[in-house]
Amino acid sequence: MEPLKTKNAMPMVPKKKKEKERRSEGEFEFCEVCKLNHDQGHRHKYFSSHRRALAASLARFHKKLADLRFFLCNPSPLRPEHSTLNRLWCLFCAVDLHEVSSPFACSNAIYHLASLEHLENIKGFLQKNGGGMDRVDSFRVSEAELLKWEKGCELLKNAASASSEGHIGPSPGLSKDIQYELTSNKDNFQNNSNHTFSSTVSHTVMPLQSLTNEGYRVCPLEVSGTTGAGSSPYVATSLEGGLLQNVGLQDMHAMGNVGHLTGNQATLVGNKGKGSVGLSFGNREDQRSDSGGDCSGVLQTLTQISLPSGGCPANVHTGAPPPWFETSEEHEKSLTNKGLHMDKKLGKSRKLNPKRVGAAWAEKRRIELEMEKQGEIVAKSWDANWLPNFGRVWQAGTRKESRKEFEIEKQKFFKDENKSESSLKIQPYISKRMGKINRLSNGRDGEQ
Amino acid sequence: MSSYLLPTLSRKREVDGIIRDTVDKVLVLRFGRCSDAACLQLDDILSKSSREISKFATIALVDIDAEEIQVYVNYFDITLIPSTIFFFNAHHMKMDSGTADHTKWIGSFHSKQDFIDVVETIFRGAMKGKLIVSCPLPPERIPRFQLLFKDL
Numbered sequence: 001m002e003p004l005k006t007k008n009a010m011p012m013v014p015k016k017k018k019e020k021e022r023r024s025e026g027e028f029e030f031c032e033v034c035k036l037n038h039d040q041g042h043r044h045k046y047f048s049s050h051r052r053a054l055a056a057s058l059a060r061f062h063k064k065l066a067d068l069r070f071f072l073c074n075p076s077p078l079r080p081e082h083s084t085l086n087r088l089w090c091l092f093c094a095v096d097l098h099e100v101s102s103p104f105a106c107s108n109a110i111y112h113l114a115s116l117e118h119l120e121n122i123k124g125f126l127q128k129n130g131g132g133m134d135r136v137d138s139f140r141v142s143e144a145e146l147l148k149w150e151k152g153c154e155l156l157k158n159a160a161s162a163s164s165e166g167h168i169g170p171s172p173g174l175s176k177d178i179q180y181e182l183t184s185n186k187d188n189f190q191n192n193s194n195h196t197f198s199s200t201v202s203h204t205v206m207p208l209q210s211l212t213n214e215g216y217r218v219c220p221l222e223v224s225g226t227t228g229a230g231s232s233p234y235v236a237t238s239l240e241g242g243l244l245q246n247v248g249l250q251d252m253h254a255m256g257n258v259g260h261l262t263g264n265q266a267t268l269v270g271n272k273g274k275g276s277v278g279l280s281f282g283n284r285e286d287q288r289s290d291s292g293g294d295c296s297g298v299l300q301t302l303t304q305i306s307l308p309s310g311g312c313p314a315n316v317h318t319g320a321p322p323p324w325f326e327t328s329e330e331h332e333k334s335l336t337n338k339g340l341h342m343d344k345k346l347g348k349s350r351k352l353n354p355k356r357v358g359a360a361w362a363e364k365r366r367i368e369l370e371m372e373k374q375g376e377i378v379a380k381s382w383d384a385n386w387l388p389n390f391g392r393v394w395q396a397g398t399r400k401e402s403r404k405e406f407e408i409e410k411q412k413f414f415k416d417e418n419k420s421e422s423s424l425k426i427q428p429y430i431s432k433r434m435g436k437i438n439r440l441s442n443g444r445d446g447e448q
Numbered sequence: 449m450s451s452y453l454l455p456t457l458s459r460k461r462e463v464d465g466i467i468r469d470t471v472d473k474v475l476v477l478r479f480g481r482c483s484d485a486a487c488l489q490l491d492d493i494l495s496k497s498s499r500e501i502s503k504f505a506t507i508a509l510v511d512i513d514a515e516e517i518q519v520y521v522n523y524f525d526i527t528l529i530p531s532t533i534f535f536f537n538a539h540h541m542k543m544d545s546g547t548a549d550h551t552k553w554i555g556s557f558h559s560k561q562d563f564i565d566v567v568e569t570i571f572r573g574a575m576k577g578k579l580i581v582s583c584p585l586p587p588e589r590i591p592r593f594q595l596l597f598k599d600l
Contacts, residue, residue, distance in 0.1 A: 028584075036565070037584050038584070352575070357539050357577055362471045362537040365537075365538075366472075382468070387523060388538050389538075389539060390540045390551070392525055393525040393551055394525065406523050410519070
């Protein structure tokens with residue numbers, strides 16, 4: 001015979017789970033994504049606010065990973081002065097990834113993203129916060145990518161060790177103007193052990209020889225070991241020009257690989273805004289040299305653009321205003337009008353919830369305040385006995401009623417105070433015997 | 449120290465003015481004394497978080513020892529300090545924190561984040577049209593007190 005199953009024989013595991021769920025629903029927990037304490041338990045991850053916050057934080061992390069993936073595909077050396085900027089906060093592992101002593105850009109971050117621990121943390125995070133388990137691979141570095149990156153790094157190292165002639169590259173501690181100090185510091189370069197990067201160009205490091213803009217070319221001065229033979233030297237007649245040259249050099253060396261100079265400014269670590277190479281220099285047309293073949297021997301992949309044939313166009317160096325400022329008065333007026341319309345439209349779109357607490361009062365008060373500011377109306381003088389509606393502790397009923405009760409109480413209190421003040425007359429103490437004696441004596445005086 | 453960073457009100461018309469002039473923002477009024485220890489702790493938290501919540505809340509301190517403020521002390525039934533009262537568009541906002549008094553917050557907060565969470569909950573409730581909201585903090589972080597009716 002089969003044993004009888006009683007009604008009370010419930011399996012223990014589901015009960016415990018239910019109890020745990022009940023307990024967890026009542027307890028508060030902190031959601032890292034929303035930065036909020038909640039008692040919603042597991043349901044919280046399905047709330048729209050949580051989903052929005054999660055989507056935003058994952059999108060931000062994706063953006064940072066996009067930069068990192070560039071370095072993954074194009075391994076490049078990391079200078080120590082840029083190592084502090086090259087940081088990443090791993091959202092899933094709650095770990096700050098520094099690149100203090102790493103030889104290549106984002107190397108610590110890449111190794112971390114390829115690790116098993118990170119993969120487990122991603123899975124745990126997405127399970128807990130509900131981000132979709134199909135996106136796990138987009139937040140990590142696969143083994144194949146890691147191997148490819150490591151190979152690229154090895155090639156860089158080999159190239160660096162192979163280039164042993166003369167100038168190895170300026171050390172970060174020296175002046176940024178290497179064009180003039182290159183020859184004098186040659187020995188220092190060799191002895192300096194702080195070489196943090198190397199150029200893929202196997203021959204000596206040269207100043208930027210031609211820019212992306214056809215109108216201006218910087219040809220190197222006569223420096224020993226350079227291959228700029230046959231090119232006319234650049235005469236820096238202005239301070240700006242000299243700075244430009246040095247800035248261009250800095251740009252090139254920060255990249256380490258001249259081939260990347262095709263306007264990809266996002267890869268400059270810490271050199272943002274400084275590496276702008278494409279400038280229009282119309283008044284330098286005289287200094288254009290036809291030795292482009294020699295100067296641009298390294299920059300063959302760049303495309304040259306032609307300047308507009310408008311003589312000497314105004315630019316930043318001549319002090320002219322930028323083109324977007326050159327508008328007629330009418331255009332400006334129309335812009336201001338548009339701006340006003342936009343503000344009104346935005347104001348309407350940003351309309352607050354009309355059902356919010358005190359909405360009508362708020363609109364009225366806002367208009368009054370604006371008119372007072374503009375001086376159209378005089379500031380209203382409010383009653384000194386004004387009180388806000390307040391739901392008192394020991395009163396029942398509506399707030400208006402509680403306020404009226406308080407006002408009645410206050411009036412009663414003042415009346416009682418006045419009465420007590422008027423009735424209060426300080427008199428000397430007279431005992432009963434004295435009182436009798438006084439009355440008797442008064443009576444006798446009256447008879448007499 | 450923090451009383452220098454936050455406005456301290458000692459006159460009735462100043463309190464009236466700030467209640468009426470704070471539009472579409474939560475008004476946090478702390479009733480207390482700047483020499484009291486619990487008030488000092490609360491003032492420290494208020495001053496540190498005032499900037500972070502400045503977009504949706506305004507904070508002011510009210511001195512309960514001032515003569516003109518006594519009418520508010522009686523009206524708001526303030527018997528323990530520090531007491532924090534919340535307004536939104538001149539309407540009083542209540543909060544159910546599991547204590548006997550829903551009309552105000554009595555005592556200090558454990559951390560800045562707790563205070564910010566409370567103000568945020570009030571703001572969200574007010575924007576949805578609620579005059580009473582429930583406290584987002586766990587019970588162990590809510591100060592306990594005993595409320596006596598007219599000292600009985």
